[in-house]
Amino acid sequence: MFxxxxxxxxxxxxxxxxxxxxxxxxxxxxxxxxxxGESAQTAREFLHALDWTVNHLNGVEDYxxxxxxxxxxxxxxxxxxxxxxLSARIPSLLSTLIIISLFSRYYDxxxxxxxxxxxAAAIFITSPKVFWMSQIGRMDMTLNMFCFSAITAFGLxxxxxxxxxxxxxxxxxxFVATALAVLTKGPVGFIITGVPVFIFLxxxxxxxxxxxxxxxxxxxxxxxxxxxxxxNACIQTEGAFFNRFFLEENLSRFGNLxxxxxxxxxNRSPFNRYFVYLLGGFFxxxxxxxxxxxxxxxxxxxxxxxxLIIITYILWIFCFFSLSGVKRSDYILxxxxxASLMVxxxxxxxxxxxxxxxxxxxxxxFFSISVMITGSVPIILSTTKGLSLASQYIPKALSQELIxxxxxxxxxxxxxxxxxxxxxxxxxxxxxxxxxxVMFASITGILAAFYVYxxxxxxxxxxxxxxxxxxxxxxxxxxxxxxxxxxRFWDEEIxxxxxxxxxxxxxxxxxxxxNQKEQRIFLLVREENLEELQIKTSGIPxxxxxxxxxxxxxxxxxxxxx
Numbered sequence: 001m002f003x004x005x006x007x008x009x010x011x012x013x014x015x016x017x018x019x020x021x022x023x024x025x026x027x028x029x030x031x032x033x034x035x036x037g038e039s040a041q042t043a044r045e046f047l048h049a050l051d052w053t054v055n056h057l058n059g060v061e062d063y064x065x066x067x068x069x070x071x072x073x074x075x076x077x078x079x080x081x082x083x084x085x086l087s088a089r090i091p092s093l094l095s096t097l098i099i100i101s102l103f104s105r106y107y108d109x110x111x112x113x114x115x116x117x118x119x120a121a122a123i124f125i126t127s128p129k130v131f132w133m134s135q136i137g138r139m140d141m142t143l144n145m146f147c148f149s150a151i152t153a154f155g156l157x158x159x160x161x162x163x164x165x166x167x168x169x170x171x172x173x174x175f176v177a178t179a180l181a182v183l184t185k186g187p188v189g190f191i192i193t194g195v196p197v198f199i200f201l202x203x204x205x206x207x208x209x210x211x212x213x214x215x216x217x218x219x220x221x222x223x224x225x226x227x228x229x230x231x232n233a234c235i236q237t238e239g240a241f242f243n244r245f246f247l248e249e250n251l252s253r254f255g256n257l258x259x260x261x262x263x264x265x266x267n268r269s270p271f272n273r274y275f276v277y278l279l280g281g282f283f284x285x286x287x288x289x290x291x292x293x294x295x296x297x298x299x300x301x302x303x304x305x306x307x308l309i310i311i312t313y314i315l316w317i318f319c320f321f322s323l324s325g326v327k328r329s330d331y332i333l334x335x336x337x338x339a340s341l342m343v344x345x346x347x348x349x350x351x352x353x354x355x356x357x358x359x360x361x362x363x364x365x366f367f368s369i370s371v372m373i374t375g376s377v378p379i380i381l382s383t384t385k386g387l388s389l390a391s392q393y394i395p396k397a398l399s400q401e402l403i404x405x406x407x408x409x410x411x412x413x414x415x416x417x418x419x420x421x422x423x424x425x426x427x428x429x430x431x432x433x434x435x436x437x438v439m440f441a442s443i444t445g446i447l448a449a450f451y452v453y454x455x456x457x458x459x460x461x462x463x464x465x466x467x468x469x470x471x472x473x474x475x476x477x478x479x480x481x482x483x484x485x486x487x488r489f490w491d492e493e494i495x496x497x498x499x500x501x502x503x504x505x506x507x508x509x510x511x512x513x514x515n516q517k518e519q520r521i522f523l524l525v526r527e528e529n530l531e532e533l534q535i536k537t538s539g540i541p542x543x544x545x546x547x548x549x550x551x552x553x554x555x556x557x558x559x560x561x562x
Contacts, residue, residue, distance in 0.1 A: 011118040019134075022135040026092075029459075029460075034492045036089075039073060047074050069184050072091045073091060092134055107306065126285075127340070128281055146184060150175075150177035190222075277332060278335075353439065360426075372420065411456070411461075415453050419452065423450065427439070468549060471552075487525045488504075502524065522558050526555075530557075
């Protein structure tokens with residue numbers, strides 16, 4: 001089955017399968033997070049607005065982020081006939097593809113360039129965090145693409161020092177990509193790309209090059225592209241955008257630097273949180289990172305300048321965000337393509353056939369056990385004893401979700417068996433060839449098989465219980481053209497799917513509206529606030545919950561019968 005000369009085709013097939021799965025997920029499921037809802041709704045409001053300067057969300061000016069990412073969604077929405085789940089996710093899908101294509105450029109002077117490109121691409125796309133974020137309608141993957149484009153451009157700029165024309169092109173590409181990163185998410189775009197370049201040039205003691213790079217025409221181009229929108233937004237909002245975005249969302253979020261001013265209080269995370277995020281998000285390749293660092297320390301792996309640029313970029317991102325008070329797994333997404341490149345280089349240069357074989361069989365064992373556990377749940381819960389055990393030893397909320405998952409044995413069990421056969425077979429077939437490349441290909445095949453199983457058998461069941469579309473369709477018919485209110489929350493996804501603005505009101509205002517017999521009132525309330533609201537308003541006459549998602553308990557209430 002495996003031959004060395006066929007390995008590039010097998011790797012390409014595995015990468016393609018996982019990328020196609022991302023598109024499948026992007027097309028088939030509803031918006032499943034408030035940030036996805038925010039992206040789609042903000043883009044829709046741009047399409048209906050005459051002013052494209054400041055974001056609007058639920059009819060109100062929103063200063064949390066720059067507008068550029070929402071413009072991109074709006075552009076793809078015009079091409080696809082309107083804002084949809086897919087048009088909101090196309091920027092992330094295309095950004096993932098662009099990042100993969102950049103791998104082919106970074107080491108294109110290496111005699112083993114094709115193998116390094118395919119290995120880095122396979123490592124990147126098979127990382128759980130990358131697979132997930134590649135089909136999420138959020139700006140993180142787009143920011144990742146611009147930042148990695150910039151650092152790739154600098155790597156090529158440094159390599160082409162003997163080619164003035166090529167070097168000049170890469171010089172400007174760096175600043176254009178950095179400017180677009182800033183327009184996507186703010187100053188962090190420059191911090192992620194500019195500081196590692198500064199550190200690298202300082203390490204190389206290139207004082208003249210450092211001054212030329214950051215005080216040349218490139219920085220002027222960067223300012224011309226990035227500054228006008230921010231200046232206009234600050235002027236148009238009379239400083240409100242500056243206070244909200246720069247002071248609160250950036251400086252205060254990073255380190256509570258403006259504690260004397262009454263900004264929103266952000267939850268702080270422990271310093272070591274990103275070790276956990278990276279371990280899970282970059283699994284299984286994160287297992288190799290300690291070995292790579294140890295090889296650097298022991299000098300058994302000697303990086304060249306191209307490697308040093310990438311290593312500086314990785315370490316800077318990890319250290320910078322570790323210093324931040326607020327820590328989210330999405331923040332360190334820009335280090336994933338760089339880490340993929342370095343792990344590919346490390347594997348190719350330092351890993352033996354024996355080592356990669358052990359790694360492959362360990363992964364086969366881990367994913368086989370995972371498939372057997374998830375695939376056997378429908379069988380176990382189909383028995384009375386299994387249900388009894390689940391109710392005794394598993395929390396009630398989780399056991400209910402497992403029961404819903406177990407209602408689909410016709411999908412889960414066959415795909416579990418099929419995936420298990422592939423996962424167990426691939427490393428044994430690869431062993432017959434006694435080749436490092438073949439064994440690496442078997443690892444990507446194992447991961448691709450598991451992702452296929454997850455997308456086909458597991459995710460549809462999970463997201464069926466989260467999908468707001470059927471519920472919103474039902475209540476949209478009930479509401480007609482009437483105003484909708486919400487109590488103690490409002491949800492961007494519901495705003496998007498109902499295609500109307502939702503006013504947030506308190507219990508006193510609701511009590512007043514409920515007592516107006518001539519006006520029909522519709523209110524959305526979360527399950528945990530329903531009882532509280534009933535007490536405060538002396539009872540709610542009518543509650544509607546048909547087709548409500550199991551994981552999103554949001555009730556529609558009214559003062560008249562439905």
